[in-house]
Amino acid sequence: MPFTGTQNIVQSLELSLKDKHTYSIENERLIRNGTHVAVMYAPGYGAGWSTFNSDSKIRCLFDPLIACAVLLNKIEEIPEDYFSEENGYKDFYGTALQQVTIEWLPKNTLFRVNEYDGFESIELLQDSNWVKA
Numbered sequence: 001m002p003f004t005g006t007q008n009i010v011q012s013l014e015l016s017l018k019d020k021h022t023y024s025i026e027n028e029r030l031i032r033n034g035t036h037v038a039v040m041y042a043p044g045y046g047a048g049w050s051t052f053n054s055d056s057k058i059r060c061l062f063d064p065l066i067a068c069a070v071l072l073n074k075i076e077e078i079p080e081d082y083f084s085e086e087n088g089y090k091d092f093y094g095t096a097l098q099q100v101t102i103e104w105l106p107k108n109t110l111f112r113v114n115e116y117d118g119f120e121s122i123e124l125l126q127d128s129n130w131v132k133a
Contacts (some may be wrong), residue, residue, distance in 0.1 A: 012068070012072070013068045013071060013072060016072050017071065017072070021033055022034070025064045028062060028063070028064060029062040029064060030062075030064040030067040030068065031107070032104055035106060035107060036104040036105060036106055036107065037062070037104070037105050037106075037107055037109075038062070038064070038067040038071075038102045038103075038104060039061055039062065039102065039103045039104075039105050039111070039122065040060065040061055040062070040063070040066065040067060040070065040100050040101070040102055041061070041100070041101065041103065041113050041120040041121070041122055042096035042099040042100050042101070042118070042119075042120050043099065043101060043119060043120055043121060044096065044099035044118070044119060045117050045118050045119045046095065046096065046099070046118040047093065047095045047096045047118045048096055048113075048115045048118050048119075048120045049096040049097070049099070049100050049120060050113050050120070051113055051115035051120055052093050052096065052115075052118070053089070053091075053092055053093055053094075055090040055091050056088060056089045056090055056091070056092055059087075059088040059089055060089075061113070063088070065078075065082075066078065066100070067102060070100050070101065070102055071102065075097055075098060075100070078097075096118070096120075103122050105122075105124075109124060109125075110124070110125035110126075111123060111124050111125065112125075
């Protein structure tokens with residue numbers, strides 16, 4: 001899987017998955033069926049994905065090329081030099097890459113990534129017991 005040209009990646013994804021979904025890239029995010037955004041996180045102990053990369057947090061959460069690689073089980077094909085400042089990764093720590101998974105969230109969903117001992121989880125605003133003073 002070449003890591004150039006987002007349109008090529010999306011076409012490759014649709015051809016490979018054959019899962020009756022359509023994919024596109026909007027605002028540097030992978031979108032499924034025009035309604036859901038791919039959000040990446042690492043639900044494994046050790047090092048977090050977005051939580052250990054605060055300078056690159058948004059990029060780690062939404063990078064469409066990495067999301068495609070995760071969906072296609074081709075993480076090992078990502079060149080190491082992809083994680084550069086030029087691609088939005090500053091002071092990148094990538095040991096959790098092998099644990100990255102995708103949660104499909106409806107567009108505009110408010111969420112946060114919680115982390116405990118490297119284990120990341122997604123918390124939706126509507127699922128939290130927020131209190132207003």
